[in-house]
Amino acid sequence: MIINHYDERQLHAAFGIGMSDVEGLGTGAGWGRVEPGGASTAHQHDETEFFVIVAGRGEFVVDGRRYPAEPGVLALFEPFETHVLENTGDTDLIFLTQYWRDPGRALKSAGNQDRLAFGDRPVFVFSTPPTPNGDLHLGHLSGPYLGADAFVRFQRLNGARAWHLTGSDDYQSYVVGAARDEGRTPAETAAHYSDEIRRTLALMDIVPDQYTVTDTERDYRDGLRDFFSRIVASGRISVEERDALFDAATGDYLYEVDVSGGCPGCGGGTGGNICEECGEPNTVADLTDPVSRLSADAPVRGRQARWSLPLHEFGTEVTEHHRAGRVPARLRELAARLFARPSLDIPVTHPAGWGVAPEEGPKTGTDGQVIWVWPEMSYGFLHGIQSLGGRVGEKWRADDPGQDWKIVHFFGYDNSFYHSVLYPVLYKLAHPGWRPDIDYHVNEFYLLEGAKFSTSRRHAVWGKEILGPDSVDAVRYFLCRTRPEEERTDFRRAAYAGTVDDTLIGTWQRWLTGLGERIAEGYDGTAPDAGTWTPEHSAFLARLGDRLTAVTGALRSDGFSLNRAAAELDGLVEDVLRFSRLESRTAREPGWGSEARTAIALELAAARLLAHTAAPLMPRFAGRLAAALGLPEPAVWPTIVELVPPGSVIGLADTVFFHPDRANGTPGAELIRKYDLTLLATDRTEAPAHPGGHTPAQKPAL
Numbered sequence: 025m026i027i028n029h030y031d032e033r034q035l036h037a038a039f040g041i042g043m044s045d046v047e048g049l050g051t052g053a054g055w056g057r058v059e060p061g062g063a064s065t066a067h068q069h070d071e072t073e074f075f076v077i078v079a080g081r082g083e084f085v086v087d088g089r090r091y092p093a094e095p096g097v098l099a100l101f102e103p104f105e106t107h108v109l110e111n112t113g114d115t116d117l118i119f120l121t122q123y124w125r126d127p128g129r130a131l132k133s134a135g136n137q138d139r140l141a142f143g144d145r146p147v148f149v150f151s152t153p154p155t156p157n158g159d160l161h162l163g164h165l166s167g168p169y170l171g172a173d174a175f176v177r178f179q180r181l182n183g184a185r186a187w188h189l190t191g192s193d194d195y196q197s198y199v200v201g202a203a204r205d206e207g208r209t210p211a212e213t214a215a216h217y218s219d220e221i222r223r224t225l226a227l228m229d230i231v232p233d234q235y236t237v238t239d240t241e242r243d244y245r246d247g248l249r250d251f252f253s254r255i256v257a258s259g260r261i262s263v264e265e266r267d268a269l270f271d272a273a274t275g276d277y278l279y280e281v282d283v284s285g286g287c288p289g290c291g292g293g294t295g296g297n298i299c300e301e302c303g304e305p306n307t308v309a310d311l312t313d314p315v316s317r318l319s320a321d322a323p324v325r326g327r328q329a330r331w332s333l334p335l336h337e338f339g340t341e342v343t344e345h346h347r348a349g350r351v352p353a354r355l356r357e358l359a360a361r362l363f364a365r366p367s368l369d370i371p372v373t374h375p376a377g378w379g380v381a382p383e384e385g386p387k388t389g390t391d392g393q394v395i396w397v398w399p400e401m402s403y404g405f406l407h408g409i410q411s412l413g414g415r416v417g418e419k420w421r422a423d424d425p426g427q428d429w430k431i432v433h434f435f436g437y438d439n440s441f442y443h444s445v446l447y448p449v450l451y452k453l454a455h456p457g458w459r460p461d462i463d464y465h466v467n468e469f470y471l472l473e474g475a476k477f478s479t480s481r482r483h484a485v486w487g488k489e490i491l492g493p494d495s496v497d498a499v500r501y502f503l504c505r506t507r508p509e510e511e512r513t514d515f516r517r518a519a520y521a522g523t524v525d526d527t528l529i530g531t532w533q534r535w536l537t538g539l540g541e542r543i544a545e546g547y548d549g550t551a552p553d554a555g556t557w558t559p560e561h562s563a564f565l566a567r568l569g570d571r572l573t574a575v576t577g578a579l580r581s582d583g584f585s586l587n588r589a590a591a592e593l594d595g596l597v598e599d600v601l602r603f604s605r606l607e608s609r610t611a612r613e614p615g616w617g618s619e620a621r622t623a624i625a626l627e628l629a630a631a632r633l634l635a636h637t638a639a640p641l642m643p644r645f646a647g648r649l650a651a652a653l654g655l656p657e658p659a660v661w662p663t664i665v666e667l668v669p670p671g672s673v674i675g676l677a678d679t680v681f682f683h684p685d686r687a688n689g690t691p692g693a694e695l696i697r698k699y700d701l702t703l704l705a706t707d708r709t710e711a712p713a714h715p716g717g718h719t720p721a722q723k724p725a726l
Contacts, residue, residue, distance in 0.1 A: 030055045030078070030118060040065035040344070041109075051124040056109075058082060058117040063110040066348035066459075070130045073123035074100040075109065080117030083110045088145055088430055088461045093117065102139065103130040106348060108459075135573075137663075140581050142179070145428045146418070147186040148409050149176050152435040152443075153193040153236070153401065156217035157202035160224045161484040162499075162515055163477035166507040167467040168434035170500065173230045174586055175432065175465070177640035178579040181661035187416075189408045191236030192218035195379040195397045201281040201317075210378045214239055224487035229496055229643055234412040236404060244407055245380050247422050251403040251454055252382045252395050258453040261333045261372060263388045267309035268328035272321035277328065277375040278308060282318055285311030289361075297398075300438040300469075303358050305370065329389055330371040331382070338449045339363035345448040350463035350582060354437065355444040362445060370446070372399045402447040403454075405431070425455055431462045432581070440466055465584060468508040472515050485515065494683040497645040498524045504586040504641050528682040532597055535604070536649070539627050540676025542611075547624070549677075551654070553670035554625040555618030564603045564626055568633055568665045571596045575637045576661070586641065593638055600630040628653065628668040631676070636662045645681055652679040 028046045035042030035057055041064045046053040052071070058064060058080070066085075075084075075098070082093040085108040086101065093099070093109060101107045103126075111117040133139055151168035154160065160169075172188050179186035194214040203213040218237055225231065238244055255261055269278040276282070280296045287294040288311065289304035296308045308314070309325065316323045342359055362368060372395065373382060379394025406422035409429070413420030420426065433443050444464050451460050469476060477484045490499055502520050506513050543549060571592055578588035607623040610616040632653055639646035639658040647657045654672030668674075 030120075032057060032116075039067060046120075049122065051122055053120070053122045056119045056121055058109055058111040058119075060111050060114050060116070063459075064108055065344050066106050066108045068104050068106045069123075070103045071123040071125050072100065072103055072129055073107075073121060074098055076120045078118040078120060080111060080115050081113035082117045083112055084108070085110060085427075085459070087139070088428060089143065090427065093119075102136075103133040105133075105139065108348075135577070137182070137576060137580065141182060142184045142186070142430055144185065145430050146420070146426070147176075147179060147184050147430045147432065148405075148412075149179075149186055149188050149432040150405055150408070150434065151188070151190045151232075152433075152439055153191045153238075153404065154221050155196040155198050156192045156194060156214040156221060157196065157198045158217055159220045159486055159488065161477055161486045162490070162503065163470045163472065163484070165224075165228055165230075165487055166470045166503040166515070167436050169225060169228065169230050170503055170507065171434040171465055171467065171584075171586065172432075173228075174504070174579070174589075174640040175434070175581075175584060176233075177643065178661065179581075181636075181639060181658065183660075187233040187412055188230075189234040189236070189405070189412060190232045191234070191238065191241075191404065191408060192221065193397060193401065193404075194218070194237065194239035195394070195400060197280040197282070197376065197378070197397070200376075200378050211239055224491070227487060227491035227496065228500070234408050234415075236408045236411060238400075238404060241407070241411070244404075247407050247410075248380050248395060248400055248403050249383050250423060251406070252399075253384065254454040255372075255450060256331075256382075256384055258456070260337070260453050261331055263329050263390060264332040264369065265327050265329040266307070266332065266369065266371070267325055268330075269308050269311070269314055269316075269323040270326050271316045271318040272324050273319035276318055278314075278316055278318070278323055279374050283308055283311070283314055283316055283323065285314035288312065298438060298441065303437055303440045304362065305368075305441050307369070307371065328375065330375075330393065331373040331384075331388075331390060333370045333372050333449070334367070335370050335446070335449060336363065336365060336368040338452070341452055342445055342448055345460070345462075346444070348459070349461055350465075351444065352464065352466055354466060355440050355464055358440055359445050362441070372396050398442045398446065399450055401442065402450045405447075425451075425458045425460065427459065429461065431460060432465065433462060434465045434467075437466050437468050463581060468510070468512045470506075470508045470515060471512055473517070474514055485517075493644075497642045498528055498682055500642050501528065501590060501645075504590040507586055509585055509587050524682060525684065527594070529684065531601070533681050535597060535601055536631060536652075536676045536679070536681065539604075539624075539631065540652070540674055540678070543624065543628075543674045544677050547621075549674055551628050551668040551670055551672040551674055552621040552624055554667060555621040557622050558619055560603075560606065561619070561622050561626060564599070565629070565665060567599055567603075568596070568626075568630055571599065572633060572637065572662060572665060579640060589637075589641060593634065593641070596630060596634055596637070600627055603627070603630075625667050625670075628674070629665055632668050633662065633665055648679060648681060652676045 026048050034044040041062060042057040044055045077093050077095050077097045079095055084091040084093050084099050087106050149172045151172040176186045176188045192214060199210045199214050203210045206213060222235060269283060270276065271278055283296040287299040287302060288306055289299060290302035292301045298305050314323045346356055373390055373393040374396050375392055376394045379397060381394050385391040385393055406425060409420050410422040435443050451458060472483055472485060475483060502523050506515065575589055575592040577583050578585050578592055604627060611620045631649065635646050635649040636658045650657055652675040653668050654674060
């Protein structure tokens with residue numbers, strides 16, 4: 025017999041709360057206490073675990089969903105469910121926990137799509153707002169924009185309430201630089217390129233549900249000022265006079281676009297404020313051998329008072345945030361590097377004439393300064409959710425973020441510091457009661473013929489050069505295959521043309537056309553019913569099931585990879601070609617007609633599966649393939665492999681899915697009309713829409 029009593033004197037710190045062990049039960053066990061107003065840290069593990077609430081009141085937060093925690097409640101957590109216990113009462117919340125390993129249960133939970141489904145939670149998927157100082161090229165399109173679009177399409181096919189949000193980041197200093205070079209105002213420059221960017225996205229079949237144009241968005245400035253004032257009210261930022269750089273000839277304050285030098289972190293060349301190579305921020309004054317873009321003279325050092333955030337004080341909070349969602353090791357390593365510094369004071373305002381001035385400026389000696397555009401963006405995401413809500417009938421508020429919100433960010437590695445380190449801290453200060461549930465998806469740089477995309481050197485393939493109705497599927501497919509998810513990858517024109525000719529036309533389309541011709545010749549152009557099954561037939565059906573499982577895993581939120589998804593689609597086609605070659609040996613033998621019908625039915629099942637699983641990556645192709653099979657456009661993600669209904673009219677032989685490489689094709693009127701209609705549908709609260717773009721070294725999409 026074992027008798028164990030709760031004793032608060034035995035508690036030790038673990039998971040952000042007090043815990044003690046209970047020995048001898050044959051499994052892990054312990055008592056826990058959450059103090060009033062406290063909460064355990066978010067975590068997940070491979071063990072199955074349950075809590076029994078003994079005293080107090082609170083809430084369980086399990087994968088973002090909330091459940092009451094009160095005496096008499098038992099809550100069991102499956103392996104890998106992220107869980108938190110919050111004390112919402114005024115007395116200690118006491119519980120007993122027991123946990124154990126069950127490898128079979130853990131494996132089942134790891135692959136359980138239902139566990140990863142978002143249910144009724146709103147899912148806001150952001151691609152980093154582009155800077156409107158130029159149009160988008162393939163380096164930009166391959167990263168956050170294609171990633172977010174495919175992610176949302178997959179989630180919607182699985183029933184999630186998911187939206188894609190982005191916009192134009194109008195108040196970037198790079199807009200000022202472009203305006204100076206082009207001889208117009210920053211507002212005119214932002215408006216022009218914002219419009220161009222939005223049109224390019226539409227040509228890529230990327231039409232965000234919310235596109236926020238910050239310079240013309242109603243109530244945006246007032247909301248941003250309120251957000252900044254909340255941060256000020258936290259008492260954790262203050263006006264500090266620190267070193268800064270100034271142009272020797274003009275006396276202008278230097279940051280971002282107007283200054284470059286050596287990175288104090290990795291030693292490589294960098295622009296002001298962020299290093300694209302190592303991802304670490306700089307304060308400009310710490311650059312080695314700085315160079316001004318305003319004059320030939322070396323910058324001079326001086327002192328400048330600015331609002332400053334002592335970021336080094338928030339390492340624990342950032343680590344806790346990173347345990348709650350999907351945060352790749354690349355980002356966690358960056359955070360560890362940054363918080364290893366003895367100090368990291370980040371200016372959050374800068375002297376400038378383009379941007380939004382905080383309310384506190386005149387009273388604090390920071391008049392003439394604007395809220396730095398990167399902290400501004402953290403508010404811009406919340407504002408985008410509020411604007412989207414106004415159109416879809418939801419009362420989402422930027423000044424009161426919802427605990428049930430699921431936020432997903434897609435961005436390039438050069439934006440990692442802002443998204444995954446700075447923004448969680450700003451949210452903590454502005455909304456201390458909010459526990460943001462955020463997943464991060466980061467991509468590396470996409471190269472062109474072995475070198476970085478460059479506008480100044482005219483080393484780029486622009487979206488409008490290559491995208492059109494006949495090429496968009498091929499471009500999306502090739503970018504999915506080659507986008508730089510874990511390391512830098514390369515767009516090579518010859519490889520793209522070869523992929524179109526050899527893979528999409530020479531393999532995919534050749535198979536589909538040939539299948540259609542065989543059905544026209546042998547079955548009067550309609551889908552046959554399956555007849556007698558051989559062991560090879562059932563093995564192939566199982567193989568299709570394996571492909572469905574694999575491509576589902578590649579598109580799920582925890583393992584999202586368009587590289588792997590595209591590879592699985594290729595694998596599916598290779599599987600069916602091998603199967604078709606083997607079955608063709610008896611396809612015309614009179615005694616094997618029933619088995620031949622089964623083989624054709626299975627090839628059609630593979631085509632049906634391809635149509636559905638390609639939908640997030642290549643929506644036009646998926647729709648055309650489904651139509652050629654006599655099926656509606658894919659609207660639900662498959663969970664099983666299904667045959668095409670017997671008797672369906674098959675139009676594969678007459679359908680052209682891919683065209684030879686047409687890199688210089690002119691976009692069709694249909695796409696432009698679609699874009700114009702989209703403006704009318706989504707810009708009800710905005711002035712005329714003005715999408716944006718940037719040069720490769722400046723844009724977040726790389």
